[in-house]
Amino acid sequence: MSGALDEQVRAIMSALSNEDALLLFNLAEEGIESYETIFKSHGLSKKRYYQRLHELVTLGLLYKDESMYRHTMLGSMIFENQVKGLRQMLLNRGSIRILHELRNRLDDENDRASVDTISQEVLKNLESSLGVSGLKPIRLHRSWDDLVEVLKSKMEKMRTEIFVASRYVDFRTAEAAINAASRNCKIHVIHSNRGALSERLQIFGNIIANPQSLLTYRHLTKSPNVFMRKSFVPYSFLVIDGVSVGIEIVNPFDPSLFFLGLWFESPVLAQNMKQYFEALWAHGETDDMTVMFERPVEDILREVEETRHAKGQGLAADRSV
Template identity: 25%
Template sequence: MDIVSETEYVPDHLGGTSFAAFGSMVKILDALGNQDALSIFIYVEKGMTSSKHAIQELGLTQKRFYSRLKELIDVGLIEKNEEGYQYTTLGRVFSKIGYSLLDVLENKDQFELLEKLRDSSSLTSSDVNKITSVVSKGSADVSGIFNMIFLSEKQESVEAISSYGLAVDKLVEEIMGSEKSIFLASRYIDSKVIDAQLKASKRGVLARVLMAKEHLEDKVNKLQLLLSPGLMLSILEFFNDPKLDEFMRDGNIPFSFCIIDGERCFFELPSFGGNDFTIAFFVVDKTIADKFTNMFSVLWESAEKKEVPRVFQMLKKIS
């Protein structure tokens, strides 16, 4: 059966996709939809030099093995070379997509919980336990904070922020209105937030920033495309400050959060199986702020002190 010829419909929102490309995708998914074929595809990830060994290890008959192997070759996922079989470029791409999909499936319950967070103003005790298990990673302090927020009357005052852009705008607005202190622990580097932090610092506001070590170079490379010359110069001025490590440090950040003036708090729910933004919350409460401030202090003291934090070293190189 020719699946491509029967694929005569491409959804409107994929209007820029050709029938041929859409049909090819259908054929690939159809081939990988067979368990034998999927087992072979995964097996070939590191190269397959012996079909005989592969047949034995996968527990397949020769007929089932070669039949499914041919399908994978025909759809362009696997190719034969002098040493045996390997992924094509297309095969490597689909392999990465497959692992990402596995992450999603492994965290299916958490994604359902995330949707409930977006759509509902109330959470059960079980829901909060799921959230704290993801966020706290065994930390009793973090679990206590989340229980305090979501399992009390304070929950009614919590504002959910559903997108990264809205979270940045709200954070910048609060930073610009700060009067005393800003303690920011972040997995992100955003030019708007940096600009607001620098302006607050120049007003005499105590500002401290903890930057996550993970993927720092990629973040800085993206940031350089967004920095104006004026903002870049303002950032580089901090190189002349002998107390730079009292303003910014690199650390291990479990999730992003910020405390402003000892009462206004932002915190995010980390993404499941990745590093993307999912959802953030904003609450005005001094008791909660004190808890987050204590957590920030612990992370700050455990962060490695350097004369120049890595993020500044990288920014200096691209300036």
């Protein structure tokens, strides 16, 4: 099976390495209406046009929608994740290199000079997208585990509410949320898939690695002060008591991985992120955890066991799976 898949990957990469094919693949984002349009704007001969178009259709990257050629679902995924993603990385490769170097220089004391320099690089695009300026993080985190420990500490001290949009399911933060909810704090959570890891698989991975997390998640779903939904979250973030804000910077080479975590103390940023949370919430749906724990624990354990046998122990390799 892997041999056939590798051959398909090679065929797609070979096709897109051709200048004409890449041109057509790019144009298909908006739709290719006719050869005449391409000839007038790009001077592509009819033979080259149909040869490359046929190749892209045969590979399953384009399809004909009435009179237009467009990306298939596979083509759209490859275009967004590979073509556009690579283009963006090349544009930002200077910043990416600097970020990696500075991230590796960070010590346990969060060297202020490194923090400030990383901030300048990371916040270039972040400030414009969030509609704020002059952002200055008070702390950086090199790992998810480090961020979780600080989050747990902050949740122990929170007074009123927290809004969390997360690509990660982690029983350690779930325990902190239950404790906060018991103090009558309001917990608002949006769960999201992270790359190929669905919310459901992440829950199973937690239960396999930490069996006690099953009861933790069950208590979380039953609390009257916990509200959960599922939506697409491009990067994790949280807002505590309308002031503290945590934001994840995803890995520029693999968006499914954690790269850096930033903490801010800013009521203005907190308000903006809360509004963003509300927009994600409005487009969300009932999350997998809520649905899962409406069933008897025995049924959940049986499904976890079946998943473990089907996929092996790989799910338990990462505590934040």
